[in-house]
Each structure stands twice: as C-alpha cells, then as structure tokens.
Amino acid sequence: MAQASGVGQLIKKNEQQILEQWLALQQSAASLRADLIKDRELREQSREFLQHFTAALQEDSQNIDAPAWKPVKDLLASVSRSRASQGFTPSETAMFVFSLKQPLFDLLRKEIKDIEILGNETWVMSVLLDKLGLFTTETYQQNREIIIARQQEELLELSTPVVELWNNIVALPLIGTLDSARTQVVMESLLQKIVENEAMIAIIDITGVPTVDTLVAQHLLKTVAAARLMGADCIISGMRPQIAQTIVHLGVNLSDVITKASLADAFAVALQRTGATVIRNAVKA
Amino acid sequence: MERIPILKMGELLLVTIQVDMHDQLAITLQDDLTQQIVKHHAHGVLIDISSLEIVDSFIGRMIGNIAAMARMLDAETVLVGMKPAVAITLVELGMSLAGVRTALNVEKGMAMLQNSLKGKETFGRNTQG
Numbered sequence: 559m560a561q562a563s564g565v566g567q568l569i570k571k572n573e574q575q576i577l578e579q580w581l582a583l584q585q586s587a588a589s590l591r592a593d594l595i596k597d598r599e600l601r602e603q604s605r606e607f608l609q610h611f612t613a614a615l616q617e618d619s620q621n622i623d624a625p626a627w628k629p630v631k632d633l634l635a636s637v638s639r640s641r642a643s644q645g646f647t648p649s650e651t652a653m654f655v656f657s658l659k660q661p662l663f664d665l666l667r668k669e670i671k672d673i674e675i676l677g678n679e680t681w682v683m684s685v686l687l688d689k690l691g692l693f694t695t696e697t698y699q700q701n702r703e704i705i706i707a708r709q710q711e712e713l714l715e716l717s718t719p720v721v722e723l724w725n726n727i728v729a730l731p732l733i734g735t736l737d738s739a740r741t742q743v744v745m746e747s748l749l750q751k752i753v754e755n756e757a758m759i760a761i762i763d764i765t766g767v768p769t770v771d772t773l774v775a776q777h778l779l780k781t782v783a784a785a786r787l788m789g790a791d792c793i794i795s796g797m798r799p800q801i802a803q804t805i806v807h808l809g810v811n812l813s814d815v816i817t818k819a820s821l822a823d824a825f826a827v828a829l830q831r832t833g834a835t836v837i838r839n840a841v842k843a
Numbered sequence: 844m845e846r847i848p849i850l851k852m853g854e855l856l857l858v859t860i861q862v863d864m865h866d867q868l869a870i871t872l873q874d875d876l877t878q879q880i881v882k883h884h885a886h887g888v889l890i891d892i893s894s895l896e897i898v899d900s901f902i903g904r905m906i907g908n909i910a911a912m913a914r915m916l917d918a919e920t921v922l923v924g925m926k927p928a929v930a931i932t933l934v935e936l937g938m939s940l941a942g943v944r945t946a947l948n949v950e951k952g953m954a955m956l957q958n959s960l961k962g963k964e965t966f967g968r969n970t971q972g
Contacts, residue, residue: 742931749927756947783939787930789923789946814941 565679566615568669569608569662577601577608579661587653594644603637603654619682622689634690635697642701651698655691659684718744720751727828728757729821733766741777745784752790759828760785763821765796775810782815791831793817795824847872849879855956856880856918859891864898869905876909880916887956888913891949893924903938910943919959920944923952 569576581604585597610629617626634655641651662683670676718740723729728751730744752760762781767774782792795818805812818824829836845868850857856879858872880888890909898906910920923946925933933940946952 745931745934746927749930752947753927756951758947758951780934784927784930784934787922787925787933787940787945788927789925789948789951 565619565666565683566612568665569612569615572665572669573608573612576658576661576665577605579664580604580608580658583657583660584654587657594646595641603633607633607637607654608658615686619686622686622693630690631693634694638694638698639701642698643705646698648695648698652691652695655687655694659687662687714740714743718747720747722751722755722757723761723825724829724832724834726756726758726832727761727825728752728755728759729761729763729825731763731766731821735768736774736777738777741781745781748781749784749788752785752788757790759793759831760790761793761795761821761824761828763796763824764794764801765798765821767796767801770801770804772808772810775805775808775812779810779812779815791816793824793827795819795821844871846875849875851879851883851885854885854960855887855889855953856883856885857889857891859894861894864895864902864905866901869902869909873905873909873912877912877916880913880918885918886960888918888920889949889952889956890920890922891924891952892922892929893926893948895929896926898929898932900936900938903933903936903940907938907940907943910940914942919956921946921952921955923947923949 581601584600584604607630610633614624614626614630618624621627622631637654638651641654663680666676666679666683670679718730720728720730728748730748732744734740736744748760748762751757762778764770764778770778778794782794785792793816794812797817797819816824816827818827826836845862847858847860847862847868850859856876858876860872862868876888879885888910890906892906906922910922913920921944922940925945944955946955
C-alpha cells in the first residue's frame, strides 16, 4: 500500500533551491500579509515544512493519514492555528501549501525527462498538495470556530454578573439586548445566586439595555416570575424615560412588578423590605 | 398505596414532597390535604418541594390548585424550596402560579406563615374580648 516516491530524493537534493523559490513566491504573492508575519518566521515555517514533507514523501506518497505524515500535519496544524489567531484569511492560510506547487513542478519538469513519469509524478504531487491544502483550511476553520465559541462563552459570562448588594439583596445589572439564549443564562445565574445568598429581593437593573421591545419585556417578566416562584421579590430599576414610553405604547403590562427609575431607589425599597435602615453619621469637620 | 405525609404542627400543616410526583399522587395529596385542613382546623399550610426535581404542566397546575383550595378553606399556603430548574420550567410552561405565596426555604416560609397567623390571632381575640 505504502508507495515511496523517487521525488522525495529529488527534492532532498534541491531542497535549498526549492525553498528559495517557494519563499520568493510567497513573499511576492499579493496575499502575503507582511504586516502580520515576519520574514524570519515564514522562512522557518517553510523550511521545517519542506523538511518534514521530504521525509514523509520517502515513506509514503499516497496517503496523508499514514503515520509518516504526522509531523507534516502537526506542523500545518500549528501554522494554521497561529494564522487563524493572527487574523489571516482562509485563502491566505491555504496559499502557504498551494504556493509550493510551482517550484515543485518546475523542478520535476527540469529533472524528469520521461514524459510518462513526469505526468505521473506531477499528478501524485498535485493530489498530495491539494490534500494538505484542504487539511490546512480545515484546521484553520476549526480553530476559528473554537475562537468564536470561546468568545461567545466569555461574552455570556461577562454579561451576566449577579452581585450581592446587601444581606438577602442581590442585583443583576443587565447590559446589552436580551435574547432568548441570554435570558436563559441570566435567569439561571440569578436563580442560582438567590439560592446561594438566600436572597429575598432581586434588583434587575436595565440601565444598560438599549431598547426594550415586547420580546425583551416578555423575557424580563419571565425572569421576574421565576424569581418569585423561588420566593424572591423582583424590582426592575433603571427605567429610562424612552423605555417607559415604549413599554406603555407597546401595551406591555408591567403593573405586577415594582419598577424604579434608578438603582438607588430600588435599593432603598429593598433595604426597607428587609428591615434595614441607612443612617447618616455626623461627619467631623 | 403511596401517599405524601401531611404533618400537623400546631395550627400549621406541613407537607414535604420527597418523591417525584406522579399524577395519581398529586390527586391523592389534593384529597388528603383538603380533608386534613378541615379536620384539624389548620390556618396555615407549608408545602416544601425542595426535593422535587421534575415538574410537568399537570403537576404545576396541581400545585397551584392545592394552594388555591387551601386558601378557600381559610389556610394560608406558602410554597417553599422550589429549585431554579423547576422555576424556569414552570415559567416556560406559562405557569407563574400567580396568587401562590412563595419562600426560599422552610425557615423563611415558616416565618412568613407565623407572621400572618399572628395578625389573625390578635384579630380573633379582640372580637372575642
């Protein structure tokens, strides 16, 4: 099954020459992002790739899933990983492999005189490089997806901090629009905090929510209802004038919920409900 | 037959649901509780659902109904210890159990009941005396 190729030997002999040609090609390409990657780094990556590539080629020239190709694939994976996070586009990343074709084919044409063998070897190399290129793009894509998923997760975590304001009083400052997925996270973390802090009052502050439409209002009401089922009263604070107008115009009924204009007002009510008072001490002059 | 125990504590009845509710169990509880309230002249009912992990719309409705029936028999009802997941499920099912009083745990629910009973008692004595 494993089929060694004489091309490996050929490349090994002309390694330096191919490397130079390949580098020149990569550097002259319009897709090179000189602002993102240094010459030295590019040279190092190319040299290493060529080395592993030649070694693997001498073992098996067909199947890139063979163990001999593992170092090549590992290198490509790390290259595309670093390029994905550096901000390269998929084609810029794939060009790393595809641009090797030209110097390689030039070499084959120069060295192999028999037209039949030349055709065969060119085809084998082309298939091989295409596979490697696809592998690179795939890894690139995977890495981008990992980055996006992580960012989404961080965004969700960032956006739902529940803070303990006082004994038995928790506050949830909401920032950004509420969609269904976020409401779910918000609700879960709020209810969890209510259990942890044995909260009697939960203040939901919507100062940072840009617009409240019927959907957002519905999500808010759901959260309030869930908190009530847990035995905690909810106060919605941070109602801006425009938001109050919109809510009334939309015909959303918030009359069952205590709403306050500012977090301070809500906190005052919460303190009163829990039986705490704030006393101003005389300040020494 | 499987039953949910109803404990009498002075004027209060304590119901702790320690098993997963199925439909028949909920109906039995409804019968038992209403009978016990009348029998013991209970003025308060505390339903602890802190072990309840799964609810469906039927059980949700039964809980609401039981609370409403107890109220009609002049017993204050407080539902305590609902788990976050259960609360979210009920809200998603569109049942916010309006009119049922809730508390976070048994301790707080008990305090709530005793507070409202105190009010009733003084009122009773005043009319008698």
